[in-house]
Amino acid sequence: MIISTEGIVLRQRKIANNRRMIVLFTKQYGKLSAGTSINEKSRSKAALTLRPFTYAEYDIFRGRDAYSINSATVSKSFYSIGEDIDRFMAASAFIEYLDKALDEGEPMPKLFDLSLDFLQSVSVCNSAPDTLLYAFIVKSLKMLGVAPELGCCVNCGKRPEEFGSGYKKFSVSGGGIICPECAEEEKRAPDSLIYSPGFDIIDVFRYFDSKPLKTFEKVGLRPGVRNEVKEILADYTDRYLGIDVLRTNERLEVQ
16 A cells, blocks of 8 residues: 655665665654665655655555655755754754654654754754754653653652752652752662752753744753753663763764
């Protein structure tokens, strides 16, 4: 049968007989891998539909054991991402994150829409593309079922206003904010990982979660805060999703 779907190209690789395997994140069918005979090196518009970051409409033959792309039409190529190294590196980390976070054949339409918003925003971002990436990741955690606890201490349930003065600690090992007393207890555990950020992590993460990604096209966190957010998210996504794309991307290191 033939299925029609909108999709975002995550990656591709060569396979036998001059064909390519394209990994797509589709709105209706989730992540899927589809073979194609479309020549990527040709000057046809169809060739654009095989390139990472591209958003396109695909007609795909769905066989018993495999998918094959029959035809495709570009909706948006987001070519401007490749014109700026910082945009490109943030978008590349985004693609790798999605590819590793998604399971084959599991539709996630809200995450698809958020991903499309990210590509649109990063393609015109003139501030700090890494801030935009971190906002996307924080938003995605809720959709992936691993959002950090920000409303109370992950151990005892104490509200943040009861923690006392100063910035709140964040327990990666516990999965959210942690009060000073519980932090001292948790530090004794061999696998504990607690951050004492020099900023209000509750405010920053809630701001990321509540604002549309378009907000971050022209707004970026201060360099020092960006680096701390990066480190926390790198450890958090590694622990709860098995994904570490932030530390492997040197361009996301803020000077």
